[in-house]
Amino acid sequence: MPSSCCSVLELRQYTLHPGQRDVLISLFERAFIESQEATGMHVIGQFRDEERPDRFVWLRGFRDMASRREALSAFYGGPVWKEHRNEANATMQDSDNVLLLRPIQGLAHPGTSRPPPGADARPGSRVEVTVCYLKAPADEALTACFEQHVRPVLTELGAPPQGLFQTEPAENTFPALPVRTGEHVFAWLTVFPDARRRAASTAWAEPLQPWLRAPLEHLTLAPTARSELR
Numbered sequence: 676m677p678s679s680c681c682s683v684l685e686l687r688q689y690t691l692h693p694g695q696r697d698v699l700i701s702l703f704e705r706a707f708i709e710s711q712e713a714t715g716m717h718v719i720g721q722f723r724d725e726e727r728p729d730r731f732v733w734l735r736g737f738r739d740m741a742s743r744r745e746a747l748s749a750f751y752g753g754p755v756w757k758e759h760r761n762e763a764n765a766t767m768q769d770s771d772n773v774l775l776l777r778p779i780q781g782l783a784h785p786g787t788s789r790p791p792p793g794a795d796a797r798p799g800s801r802v803e804v805t806v807c808y809l810k811a812p813a814d815e816a817l818t819a820c821f822e823q824h825v826r827p828v829l830t831e832l833g834a835p836p837q838g839l840f841q842t843e844p845a846e847n848t849f850p851a852l853p854v855r856t857g858e859h860v861f862a863w864l865t866v867f868p869d870a871r872r873r874a875a876s877t878a879w880a881e882p883l884q885p886w887l888r889a890p891l892e893h894l895t896l897a898p899t900a901r902s903e904l905r
Contacts, residue, residue: 681717681719681736681737681778681781681782682736682737682738682739682777682778682781683736683737683738683739683740683743683775683776683777683843684719684734684735684736684737684775684776684777684778684840684843685734685735685736685737685773685774685775685776685854686732686734686773686774686776686804686862687732687733687734687735687770687772687773688724688730688731688732688772688773688894689730689731689732689733689767689769689770689772690727690729690730690767690768690769690770690772691729691730691731691766691767691768692729692765692766692767692768693728693729695729695765695766695767696723696728696729696730696731696766698766699731699763699766699767700721700723700731700899702759702762702763702766703721703731703733703763704721704792704899704900704901705792706755706758706759707755707756707759707763708789708901709792710750710753710755710756711735711746711750714745714746714747714749714750714753715737715738715742715745715746715749716735716736716737716742716743716746716747716750717735717736717737718733718734718735718903719733719734719735719736719782719903719904720733720734720802720898720902720903720904720905721733721898721899721901721902722802722896722897722898722899722902723896723897723899724894724895724896725801725895725896725897726895729768732804732894732896734904736782740843740845740848741848743848743849744848744849747849747851747852748849751851751852771853771855772855773852773853773854773855774806774842774854774855774858774860774862775842775843775845775847775854775855776840776841776842776843776860776862777840777841777842777843778838778839778840779813779818779839779840779841780836780838780839781838782837782838782864782904783837789901789902789903790900790901791901792901794900794901795900796900797897797898797899797900798898798902798905799868799869800866800867800868800869800898800905801866801867801869801895801896801897802864802865802866802867802896802897802898802904802905803834803864803865803866803867803893803894803895803896804862804863804864804893804894804896805862805863805864805865805891805892805893805894806860806861806862806891806892806893806894807860807861807862807883807886807887807891808858808859808860808887808888808889808890808892809859809860809861809886809887809888810859810886810887810888811859811886812841812842812844812859813841813842813859813860813861813886817861817883817886818839820882820883820886821839821861821863821883823882824879824882824883825863825879825882825883828879829865829879832867833867833868834865834866834867834868835865836863836864836865837864837865837866838863838864839861839862839863839864840860840861840862840863840864841859841860841861841862842858842859842860861886864904866904866905
């Protein structure tokens with residue numbers, strides 16, 4: 676994901692009706708990847724939440740807030756969404772759990788192409804998103820603490836953080852799609868080569884406690900067959 680694509684990122688967590696996750700993923704990977712990217716956004720990755728069987732998580736990025744408004748208007752006002760929206764919405768209980776983020780350290784381009792339409796082989800890797808809920812906006816001291824205490828541990832496990840993010844405070848430029856507000860978050864994304872390596876991750880959160888207002892949230896995510904981030 677080139678940095679020009681992702682000065683704004685959405686972390687989207689959908690709670691689905693029981694048994695509907697694979698239905699939505701099949702539709703998404705068939706109809707909603709190339710059609711969204713044609714409007715100027717970047718579909719970064721799609722995932723099954725391993726600890727919540729009815730949770731679908733995905734990431735998309737934008738050049739900036741203005742292009743976000745333009746791209747979302749084009750997609751949700753366009754023919755592909757209109758054709759498939761009823762089928763997609765029928766799988767969902769809730770689609771409003773959305774964090775709007777901006778990079779402290781952006782994602783690097785994966786260097787390989789996304790698997791083509793029809794691909795069905797799932798990678799064995801695991802993506803972990805860790806979300807810190809803060810008392811105040813992220814500051815340089817928090818970032819320094821992360822670099823000193825957290826990054827070395829994850830790097831030693833063979834999974835250095837691939838992206839570091841904080842809340843994007845700008846007003847939502849596409850209010851038809853709600854995002855969470857009134858929160859300060861600091862989040863990072865790590866790719867573990869396999870589930871075993873993910874399970875070996877150790878507790879390193881204690882140095883971050885002075886900044887936190889709530890426990891850390893960990894999302895352990897299995898990339899789908901066509902997820903670019905894997």
